Amino acid sequence: MAQLIIEKLTKRFGTSIGVEGLDLSVNEGELVALLGPSGCGKTTTLRMVAGFLPPTSGRVLFDREDVTQLPAYKRATGMVFQSYALFPHMSAADNVGFGLEMRGLNAAERKTKIEEALKLVRLSHLADRLPRQLSGGQQQRVALARALVINPRIFLLDEPLSNLDAKLRAEVRLEIRALQQRLGLTTLMVTHDREEALTMADRLVVMEGGRVRQIGTPQELYDSPVDAFVADFVGRCNILPGRRADERQFRTSGGLLLPVDVIGGERDDANAFALRPERIDIVPGDAGEVRGRVQAITYMGAQTEYVVAFGDETLVAVRPTPDAGEPLAALKPNDSVSLQWDRKVPRLVPQTSS
Amino acid sequence: MALLVVPACLLVLALLIGPMILMFRISLNQFSPTQLMMQALSPDNYIKAATDPYYQQIILATLGIALLCTLLTLILAFPAAYWLGRMESRWKSLVVIATLFPLLVGNVVRSAGWMALFARDGLLNTVLMKLGVVSAPLEIMYTTKAVIIGIIAVVLPYMILTLSAVIESIPRDLEYAAANLGASGARVFWRVILPLSGPGVAAGSILVFVLCMNTYATAVLLGGPRFKMMAPAVYDQFVRGNNWPMGAALAFMLLAVTMAFTVFGSVAFARKYRAG
Numbered sequence: 001m002a003q004l005i006i007e008k009l010t011k012r013f014g015t016s017i018g019v020e021g022l023d024l025s026v027n028e029g030e031l032v033a034l035l036g037p038s039g040c041g042k043t044t045t046l047r048m049v050a051g052f053l054p055p056t057s058g059r060v061l062f063d064r065e066d067v068t069q070l071p072a073y074k075r076a077t078g079m080v081f082q083s084y085a086l087f088p089h090m091s092a093a094d095n096v097g098f099g100l101e102m103r104g105l106n107a108a109e110r111k112t113k114i115e116e117a118l119k120l121v122r123l124s125h126l127a128d129r130l131p132r133q134l135s136g137g138q139q140q141r142v143a144l145a146r147a148l149v150i151n152p153r154i155f156l157l158d159e160p161l162s163n164l165d166a167k168l169r170a171e172v173r174l175e176i177r178a179l180q181q182r183l184g185l186t187t188l189m190v191t192h193d194r195e196e197a198l199t200m201a202d203r204l205v206v207m208e209g210g211r212v213r214q215i216g217t218p219q220e221l222y223d224s225p226v227d228a229f230v231a232d233f234v235g236r237c238n239i240l241p242g243r244r245a246d247e248r249q250f251r252t253s254g255g256l257l258l259p260v261d262v263i264g265g266e267r268d269d270a271n272a273f274a275l276r277p278e279r280i281d282i283v284p285g286d287a288g289e290v291r292g293r294v295q296a297i298t299y300m301g302a303q304t305e306y307v308v309a310f311g312d313e314t315l316v317a318v319r320p321t322p323d324a325g326e327p328l329a330a331l332k333p334n335d336s337v338s339l340q341w342d343r344k345v346p347r348l349v350p351q352t353s354s
Numbered sequence: 355m356a357l358l359v360v361p362a363c364l365l366v367l368a369l370l371i372g373p374m375i376l377m378f379r380i381s382l383n384q385f386s387p388t389q390l391m392m393q394a395l396s397p398d399n400y401i402k403a404a405t406d407p408y409y410q411q412i413i414l415a416t417l418g419i420a421l422l423c424t425l426l427t428l429i430l431a432f433p434a435a436y437w438l439g440r441m442e443s444r445w446k447s448l449v450v451i452a453t454l455f456p457l458l459v460g461n462v463v464r465s466a467g468w469m470a471l472f473a474r475d476g477l478l479n480t481v482l483m484k485l486g487v488v489s490a491p492l493e494i495m496y497t498t499k500a501v502i503i504g505i506i507a508v509v510l511p512y513m514i515l516t517l518s519a520v521i522e523s524i525p526r527d528l529e530y531a532a533a534n535l536g537a538s539g540a541r542v543f544w545r546v547i548l549p550l551s552g553p554g555v556a557a558g559s560i561l562v563f564v565l566c567m568n569t570y571a572t573a574v575l576l577g578g579p580r581f582k583m584m585a586p587a588v589y590d591q592f593v594r595g596n597n598w599p600m601g602a603a604l605a606f607m608l609l610a611v612t613m614a615f616t617v618f619g620s621v622a623f624a625r626k627y628r629a630g
Contacts, residue, residue, distance in 0.1 A: 052533070071533075072533040083525060
């Protein structure tokens with residue numbers, strides 16, 4: 001396994017920007033996820049690392065070796081495609097053996113490695129099946145085995161779970177992560193699914209419009225987003241535009257005063273208040289600092305969501321669903337409530353108009 | 355719903371099957387130079403077509419030219435079909451129309467164009483001699499070469515369009531996956547693109563082979579009077595020799611050989627495809 005370094009990587013398609021000046025390093029054995037909406041440049045980046053797409057400028061290095069000009073077939077990356085891209089005319093075993101064959105291994109050597117790889121993904125019993133005779137989850141595991149069997153220098157995952165149903169997805173997510181950690185694979189993953197990114201990655205890169213918005217651990221991005229886009233993209237977030245009133249309060253554009261501790265380090269252009277719904281406490285009655293009226297209550301199983309209105313503005317709070325008898329259980333729309341939170345938790349962030 | 359195919363079936367029955375039955379009956383008749391067609395029920399014409407070296411030679415030449423043209427067309431069409439199949443430009447439909455454009459010109463007119471190009475003092479020779487590439491004019495006109503070039507020009511669009519439709523349906527990701535696993539461009543072609551183009555290669559080859567076997571105008575105009583293929587030979591029997599029974603028998607020989615090769619090709623291909 002190798003370290004992956006991306007330097008000032010840029011891709012323009014005519015006049016439109018694919019990726020602009022991306023800097024990133026993925027350490028040995030680390031899983032970094034590129035996260036962003038479609039068209040943010042994450043797939044373009046992955047394709048440049050794999051060598052399918054030549055960059056306009058910038059460099060890609062594997063262990064300090066510049067591979068920018070190296071054709072895809074000489075890069076020894078192992079990629080799992082969103083579509084799996086299994087060869088439909090070859091059996092599972094032949095799919096897995098393809099990369100070994102290209103490396104000149106003889107039939108006997110290939111057989112041993114294919115068996116090992118299929119065992120790794122628990123598909124030994126289906127080696128002779130054609131891809132169309134396998135379920136989506138099984139195809140995915142063949143694709144995984146095929147990418148891993150060649151001992152790739154860099155492991156690449158392109159939305160590897162998006163074609164699986166929700167239940168299977170959670171399972172495969174853990175499986176891939178366990179495999180990646182056990183084998184110490186340097187991995188670059190692309191996803192638009194924040195849950196996937198948060199649960200699998202050591203670090204996340206949030207991209208938008210071809211540019212990096214923020215790089216950090218899932219926790220850093222979740223708790224300390226640099227801007228409203230990141231705050232919103234990595235999880236649900238109340239974002240209220242306005243400006244700081246003083247050291248202890250933020251005034252929304254609707255005139256609402258919200259408690260916040262200015263901890264320093266906020267950006268000068270911070271013009272929005274960001275607070276995650278599960279960080280908000282609800283107290284029935286109107287004794288607190290931030291008083292509003294319940295607009296809607298939505299039961300979501302383990303949790304319940306409360307939309308609280310303050311004039312034209314609303315804040316969403318998510319609490320564990322209360323047991324009967326608890327004060328919150330009796331809450332009805334139009335009741336008066338107070339909201340409270342630890343004033344160190346909200347972030348003041350810039351809200352870019354994009 | 356089944357009723358919907360009745361008109362088409364009736365048409366085929368009346369205009370294709372009917373005349374064929376009539377033709378088959380004629381092919382069993384006898385020919386006499388004085389009385390022309392005489393009623394009979396004899397396989398003599400078929401025996402003659404199959405054993406007379408003159409006809410054997412025509413059948414073999416037709417078959418050879420058809421097979422060679424099919425192969426050459428396949429080789430020539432593949433790169434263009436790949437390019438067209440992978441094209442993502444908004445001009446794609448225009449390119450498809452451009453590919454079809456030659457078909458708007460009838461075979462006779464097109465062959466006349468080739469004649470002007472290939473003749474001893476034609477455009478090609480004039481240019482080549484002016485440029486000093488050749489010192490004496492090339493003899494292309496009225497050779498097998500001219501016929502092959504002419505036929506390929508006719509059938510190439512069919513092959514390109516058939517192949518490109520299949521290549522288009524091969525996901526691009528398969529090529530990326532193969533490259534990702536260490537396959538160079540040539541190996542991606544041999545191991546992924548070509549095997550998966552199988553149905554297109556089969557369909558295109560059969561289509562083109564049948565067209566080649568039945569070449570008429572190109573063979574007559576570019577091959578000259580001494581060059582013989584089956585379709586012109588059938589015409590000669592009917593019109594020049596007034597020998598309807600022999601012409602009919604030759605027509606059925608042509609049909610039989612074409613069908614035999616088409617069926618044999620499809621079966622062999624299906625078997626290989628299932629195994630591979």
